[in-house]
Amino acid sequence: MQFENSKEFAQKLDQQDSLKSYREQFLFPKVDGKEVIYFTGNSLGLQPKNTKKYVDEVMNDWAELAVEGHFYADKPWWDYHERMAKPLSKIVGAKSSEITVMNTLTVNLHLLMVSFYRPQGKRYKIICEEKAFPSDQYMLQSQVRFHGYDPDDAIVEIKKRKGEHNFRLEDILSTIKSVGDECALILIGGVNYYTGQVFDMKTITKVGHDVGAFVGWDLAHGAGNIELKLHDWNVDFASWCSYKYMNSGPGNASGCFVHERFHNKKDIPRFEGWWGTKRESRFLMKPEFEPMPNADAWQLSNAPILSLAPYLASLELFDEVGMDALIKKRNLIVAYLEFVLKSIDAEVESTFEIITPSSQEERGTQLSVFLHGEGRKLFDYLMKNGVITDWREPNVIRLAPAPFYCSYQDMYEFGQILKKGILQKSVG
Known part of the structure; x- marks a missing residue:
């Protein structure tokens, strides 16, 4: 044109x-x-007009039903988050069973690293991009220190070439191969927050798996913005916030992807809570954790409904378009x-x-x-x-x-x- x-x-x-x-x-x-001319949907999306309706619905149910809203609201609270799995699966290229919504982004990345950063022997290093978003840097540093390692040794940063603004794929792959069997985890922002560069997640994930590492993605700037095929790319895990391109409101709930090959496992390392136990027996208060057969097994506490309502409102628009x-x-x-x-x-x-x-x-x-x-x-x-x-x-x-x-x-x-x-x- x-x-x-x-x-x-x-x-x-x-x-x-x-x-x-x-x-x-x-x-x-x-x-x-x-x-205004609004260019900051990559930081905080505008409020959809239908948001108020969804929030008011929860407030009215709370006023009229109180605790019974968990089961008798028009959208019962006890399974409210499950309504998001299908529309989100279309946005990130996943199966509905591989999606859950909980907490906030950095909290979820920490929780997912319980499962996917398991340093042992010589395999303890994490590969990330240089000058990653500060929250990711702090998270990775604290994780390796928690496991007893020195961040200067355990964290390997992929570098840009001198005088260049963006990362070269060949340099990323070369770094992964050079770290080799010392690499426990690759965790990169799928879209660089500073330059807007989109990484070749499919290729990076494959090469990461070839050296025996888990591969996860911070999709804060990816979800709702770019085409994603997390299931087909064989990504191990991913998480994203909902308030940028997905317009759910400041600091709102985070989405998670966990590939189906990790589902239905009672022995996987994971921090657990009662909302991750099987919904059929959740209110029987059994002493033994029985994981949900999907990504909901990573849930901890009952869902923050007032946070989820704006997210569901926005997902209605995404599903429509x-x-x-x-x-x-x-x-x-x-x-x-x-x-x-x-x-x-x-x-x-x-x-x-x-x-x-x-x-x-x-x-x-x-x-x-x-x-x-x-x-x-x-x-x-x-x-x-x-x-x-x-x-x-x-x-x-x-x-x-x-x-x-x-x-x-x-x-x-x-x-x-x-x-x-x-x-x-x-x-x-």
Whole structure:
């Protein structure tokens, strides 16, 4: 498609957009009475309008039924989380039995590492990417210290080449092979939070298994954003938050994937709680743990229903639209945003460097842009003028036009605000 950096062209794309009506199903903050251009769905998604209905339903059931809501609510609380397995399985490419929802992301990764980080003898090392999201770094460091190892020795970081912004697949695979039978676990963010690079999870998982390691993925920036086939890729485990591309609200519940080959095992290392025991005997209060025959065996406590309600509301929209349609629009709107950025770059005395891979296979919704020659004042100017984005040191803004609610005209209008901000040398 031949793009044009004009309002008329952007409006034409919006008219042709099969998802355009979904924008009206989300609530936008406003600046000076006008809806913002929202680029931070990779950090916190907008609130779907149907969220309130789902939360109010729980509140009303609590008021009218009290404890009986566990069994007699329209959506009984005792199996509330099970409603999420089917729609989530479509989003992450899994079987419904391989999905559960509980806790929050880092808590779940810690719990999953009880099962999948089992250092023994010479096999004790963990491979991750350098400068992983800080929470992952802290988690991995604390895990290896808990097992009696020195993080400087036990954690092997995959490095970027000097002067390059992204990881090369050959370097990742080379690192895995060089660590070899010392590798107990590979745990990487499936989409790099800083650059937006999408890793070749299928290939990395296979090579990790070839050296005898477990392979897991932090999909905080992947779930609801990119195509995932966790079951077919033979991934051992994965976890993700729900408040970024899946719009479930700040700090909300986390999803987990555990491959079916680990199900129905009573002897697998695992921290256990009563919500993971068989639902048929859960309320018999037996002293012996009888695991659910699926990923729910990793559940600990009864589900936080008020947190799950917004997640279920958002999943209703995902199930209605489907990942194929979201990815199709994602590809086009990100390509148009890239075109707008390059057009503005050519018009002003500034240099933008898009550090997200240009290949469609290696990126999702996010474009990370290095603003050479510009500083924090430009970011502040964008925010004051109704463009909600985020800043990462030393000089990067991340732009994530979520396909559910961002429009092509947003991309054009952003370009014009960006251009004005650069030309006004006294920004801020």
